[in-house]
Amino acid sequence: MDLSYWELKNWFTTIDYTIVGSGIVGLHAALRLREKFPESKILVLEKGILPQGASTKNAGFACFGSLSEIIDDLKSHSEEEMVNLVQKRWKGLQLLRKRLGDDTIDYKPYGGYELFLNTDENSYGECAGKLPLINEILRPLFKADVFAKEVDRFRFGGIQEYLIFNPFEAQIDTGNMMQALLKQAINVNILILNQQTVTSYLDKENTVEVALGDFSFVTKKLFFATNGFANALTNGAVKPARAQVLITEPIKNLDIKGTFHLDRGYYYFRNIGDRILVGGGRNLDFVTETTTEFGQTEIVQKKLEQLLKEVILPNQEFEIAHRWSGIMGIGNSKNPIVSQVSENVFCGVRLGGMGVAIGSLVGTELADLV
CATH class of the missing domain: 3.50.50.60 (FAD/NAD(P)-binding domain)
Incomplete structure (x- = not known):
């Protein structure tokens, strides 16, 4: 210098x-x-x-954990730890909204949904079975039930009949x-x-x-x-975790609004106006995705495109507009x-x-x- x-x-x-x-x-x-x-x-x-x-570089999810992710957390954290984590995430979101204002960050409380592929019968059954218990654990924090079963109204492809809906989830403009x-x-x-x-x-x-x-x-x-x-x-104690993301060109008559989770949060998607953003997939190759290098890999990008084609937008034309990645910090x-x-x-x-x-x-x- x-x-x-x-x-x-x-x-x-x-x-x-x-x-x-x-x-x-x-x-x-x-x-x-x-x-x-x-x-x-x-x-x-x-x-x-x-x-x-x-x-x-994140997807702009104002969320605190899908049902399957919370259930998965209980396998490595105590119930008290899990509740404290959810409480910190929820408190953090309120701090962010208070500091910047909902209009500024384009806060849209569309709610969040978790969907399960037809091949995810075990996870679907576990979540449906434990939904009342998780609601009971979280009720003191939210003063209401957090999760509820809803019939899929978005016409997704190859998924179980019911989605898990969370009215407290929203999306923001990162x-x-x-x-x-x-x-x-x-x-x-x-x-x-x-x-x-x-x-x-x-x-x-x-x-x-x-x-x-x-x-x-x-x-x-x-x-x-x-x-x-x-x-x-x-x-x-902190390991890097790369997250790959892509976004479509605008889609005519898109009828998908909200934030959506798949497979314990390893995949996620949302609408941004009339586009779809989809990301995740590091579980396909944990070793390669444990990196501080930005970039995309064929195995992950193909999977994200497959989800778009077969699950999110079946029988609908779309084009990919842009791809990127971000680096998260995770640990045991x-x-x-x-x-x-x-x-x-x-x-x-x-x-x-x-x-x-x-x-x-x-x-x-x-x-x-x-």
């Missing part, structure tokens, strides 16, 4: 708080720090042109959400620098030296909000990691594919560690 006196003075001198990652978590942490410390100097570093990872968060941050004098990769850091008891390649600066506190890229930081537990790494270094990571829901809460909790 060939920096001027002015650049060093305004951007890299007397920094109180530095946040690595300008996604949902990072910006919520920055905004929370600004609320707590109005006179502080806050710097956000982002390695991409736009927030990398999943914050600007791009609008992130633009609004960035605007809020800039409006309260939070400095954001893009295409800056932190290569190392050194906690010196009272300050932290942060290296950006061969250039370094000093900050009082350092926060990592890097989710799927936090493997080394967390000693392997779905509980996020919000912790102190060293004296002046903190992290808020491992969102478990629920960043839209839980990111605002994790960011707030991260800032509150100080």
